[in-house]
Amino acid sequence: MPEIARIRDDFPILKRSLNGKPLVYLDNGATSQKPQSVIDSLAHYYSEINANIHRGAHGLGSEATAAFEQARGLLARFIGASSGNEVVFTRNATEAINLVAQSWGRANLKAGDEILISELEHHANWVPWAMIAKEKGAVLKYLPLAEDGRIDLEKGKALFTAKTRMVAVSWVSNVLGMVNPVAKIVALAKGVGAMVLLDAAQAAPHFALNLKDTGADFAAFSSHKMLGPTGVGVLWGKEAVLEAMPPYQGGGSMIEKVGKDGITWNRLPWRFEAGTPDIGGVIALGEAVKYLSALGWEAIQAHEALLSERMLGHFAKIEGLRLYGSPRAEGRIAVFSFNLEGVNAQDVGALLDSMGLALRVGNHCAQPLMSRFECAGMVRASFYLYNTLEEADALAAALAKVKGILGKETAKK
Amino acid sequence: MSQALPPKLQAMVDELKSVDDLTEKYEILIEMGKDVQDIPAAMKKPECMVHGCQSLVHIYSELSTDGKIIFHGYADALIVNGLLALLVLGLSGLTPKEFLAVSPEFIKETGVMKSLTPSRVNGFYNIHEKMKVEALKHLAKLEGKA
Numbered sequence: 001m002p003e004i005a006r007i008r009d010d011f012p013i014l015k016r017s018l019n020g021k022p023l024v025y026l027d028n029g030a031t032s033q034k035p036q037s038v039i040d041s042l043a044h045y046y047s048e049i050n051a052n053i054h055r056g057a058h059g060l061g062s063e064a065t066a067a068f069e070q071a072r073g074l075l076a077r078f079i080g081a082s083s084g085n086e087v088v089f090t091r092n093a094t095e096a097i098n099l100v101a102q103s104w105g106r107a108n109l110k111a112g113d114e115i116l117i118s119e120l121e122h123h124a125n126w127v128p129w130a131m132i133a134k135e136k137g138a139v140l141k142y143l144p145l146a147e148d149g150r151i152d153l154e155k156g157k158a159l160f161t162a163k164t165r166m167v168a169v170s171w172v173s174n175v176l177g178m179v180n181p182v183a184k185i186v187a188l189a190k191g192v193g194a195m196v197l198l199d200a201a202q203a204a205p206h207f208a209l210n211l212k213d214t215g216a217d218f219a220a221f222s223s224h225k226m227l228g229p230t231g232v233g234v235l236w237g238k239e240a241v242l243e244a245m246p247p248y249q250g251g252g253s254m255i256e257k258v259g260k261d262g263i264t265w266n267r268l269p270w271r272f273e274a275g276t277p278d279i280g281g282v283i284a285l286g287e288a289v290k291y292l293s294a295l296g297w298e299a300i301q302a303h304e305a306l307l308s309e310r311m312l313g314h315f316a317k318i319e320g321l322r323l324y325g326s327p328r329a330e331g332r333i334a335v336f337s338f339n340l341e342g343v344n345a346q347d348v349g350a351l352l353d354s355m356g357l358a359l360r361v362g363n364h365c366a367q368p369l370m371s372r373f374e375c376a377g378m379v380r381a382s383f384y385l386y387n388t389l390e391e392a393d394a395l396a397a398a399l400a401k402v403k404g405i406l407g408k409e410t411a412k413k
Numbered sequence: 414m415s416q417a418l419p420p421k422l423q424a425m426v427d428e429l430k431s432v433d434d435l436t437e438k439y440e441i442l443i444e445m446g447k448d449v450q451d452i453p454a455a456m457k458k459p460e461c462m463v464h465g466c467q468s469l470v471h472i473y474s475e476l477s478t479d480g481k482i483i484f485h486g487y488a489d490a491l492i493v494n495g496l497l498a499l500l501v502l503g504l505s506g507l508t509p510k511e512f513l514a515v516s517p518e519f520i521k522e523t524g525v526m527k528s529l530t531p532s533r534v535n536g537f538y539n540i541h542e543k544m545k546v547e548a549l550k551h552l553a554k555l556e557g558k559a
Contacts, residue, residue: 019435019528285453344490346467346533347443351492353528354435362467406491 004303007295007386010035014386021356024391029174029335029382030360031224032205034288041287045280053279054253054270068279071286072269078289079209079219081236085268087241088235089277093201094124096220096235097168099272100197101128103248104218104241105166111137112164116194118143118151118180119372120173123365125199125220129168143169143185145372149176149325153184164194171203171219175364175380176325177335179203186215188343195241201225201384204234205384206304206333208297217241228285231278242268249274300385307383307392308334314396320403324373334383337364342398343406345377351402352379357395418519419511423505429523438525442495450500452487465539467530468493472501472540474547481506482551484544497539500544509552517541526550 008014009035016023025033045067051060053068072084081087090096109115116127119142133140141159146152151169160167167189172179182198189196200209204221218241223232237245247254247265251274256264256316265271292300308329315323320341326332339345349361352378360380363370370376381395418426425445429438452461456473463470468490474482484501488494499520504512517538520526526534 020433089556312539344468346490348450350533351439354439401436405436405443 002295004386004388008388010037010291011386012036012039018356018358019354024357024394026056026261026383026387026391026395027358027360028205028384028387029177029232029364029380030203030226032227032384033386034227034229035291037291038229038284038287039204041284042229042280045283047186050280052276057309064279067279067283067286070255071282071289074286074289075234076333078293079204079234079236080208080212082212082239085239086211086236086242088237088269088272089282090220090233090235090272091197091231092224092279093220093222094128096218096233097197097199098127098128099235099248099299100168100218100220100237101132103134103245103272104136104195105129105136107246109133109136109138109165112163113138113162113165114141115139116141116143116164116167116169116189118156119145119174120149120151120168120366121168121170122174122199122201123172123367124201125168125197126368129166138165139163142368145369148331149173149178150331151180151185153181153188157188160188160192160194162192164189164192166195166197168197168199170199170201172200172206172333172335173200173325173366173369174335175337175366175369175378177202177332177337178325179331179333179381182214182216190215202333202335205292207301212238213238223281223285223288226288228288229278229281232281232285237271239268242272245272247271247274251275278339295385303385304334304383305329306389307387308332310389310392311336311381311383311395314392318396318399321399324378334387335380336382337378337380339375340403340406345375346405348379348399348402351405352395352398355398355401357398359395418515419503419507421506422499422515422519425499425503426523429525433524435525435528438523439495440500442525443491444495445498445502446488446491446494448502449487449494450485452485456485457487460526463469463536463540463543465535467533467536468522470497470536470540472497472547474544474551476509476551476554480508480555482509482512482548484547486540493533493536496520496533497540499523500537500540504544509548509555512548513545513552 049063051064053065076084076087143151143156196216198216200219200221205226205347218238254274256266322340345361362377457471461471461473472486472487474484484505486501488497
């Protein structure tokens, strides 16, 4: 990996300030920043090759189609799919999960069937299943969490039964940053003949997915958390599984023939891509994939592990700080949620923001997880490959300052 | 409509304007919030709750014998409690008509809103809206008597 300063130079936004202070961007779990190559790709698409794809009798359309499908090929290799037929472009990870819940779920679930999720799921991997379960009379069950915030399979394994039809879990928690034991989850699911969907939104930016080796049937993730633009998500599905599924949305591109006497569907993956997609966004996601590949997972992971160790070292020394999830760098990504004792998370977030640090506070689209840890909200610092050790130090220093300001307040009361 | 602010509120706004740094502005707000008296547990009821705030906020009011509104309220987050102080302390002691003549837009002058999340900005306006409902209720009662 090149020096961190050189990497940061690729991300123009990192040079700006926030509230008059140098920006310390630690909200990568919500969305990552974009390198210049991705920004240039969007501009290049609209200034040079903008045309609708898979149609038109002109060279411009062919160029756009070729670039779009090339990005699909890049993505397929990047995530370890068997072919581009397994890569469906959606608007985001949420839409990818909804696609599976609505298409696979509607065709395959019946009353009494069980869908197994976990207590740490993002609403994106909770609500679509709750909706289809209600519609079909299926039952939603929840894998419990261990104290370190990971899915507890010792306690949870009894929930895998002959009734289980779908197991849908987060690979990595968007709140706790803990990496779940997906290999064991897939093995348990397959042992009872269930399908598996991995919500990989927080995994895809941080490590190689090698999806076809996971044994899972589906995975969903978003472009914008992995250096790509917003507006693009990816659904990966095993080809045979996708092949057997009915379309999710109807419209242009997803059909082969439409007539009053009937409609036939297009082949994979276009069957699931009704209407004009975010062409420029998909092509720019291809650039993001190139950027990540050039850095290499090994280097990215080594850097993020350093960030984790440094931040966890600081956290351990801050009195009254409660870290949710494991205090160790192993088995996690550099995403940390915490609270300061007796202090509202909103106040911590606002004060940090006033000091130039961008973090997220609130329930992180995981209200059931907040209930599990009996709090209304948490402060989350989520690091990415361009964050520096100095920024981890800056967060620690800012938290000390916040404690000073708010502690003064509690002391006087 | 540029209405002069009540002196107490004007002083609070001026204090916030006196510093540029946002952290310092928040510190002042937190300090102001300390002058807000917590309200009795019995008043932390649904009718008094301000909806659309990320923190828990309650507001109620009473009309003094000389026809002035006294507001009471409390928020469970310190910065929001400071925003509430501006409204509850800065706008108490006015007649309903005087209260209704003050636009909540004074908050823009303070410079504390520029960085707050939209939900917090809305929270401020929602507190003011709840106070407006109280003022209109008192006004109707006064005019009904007249």
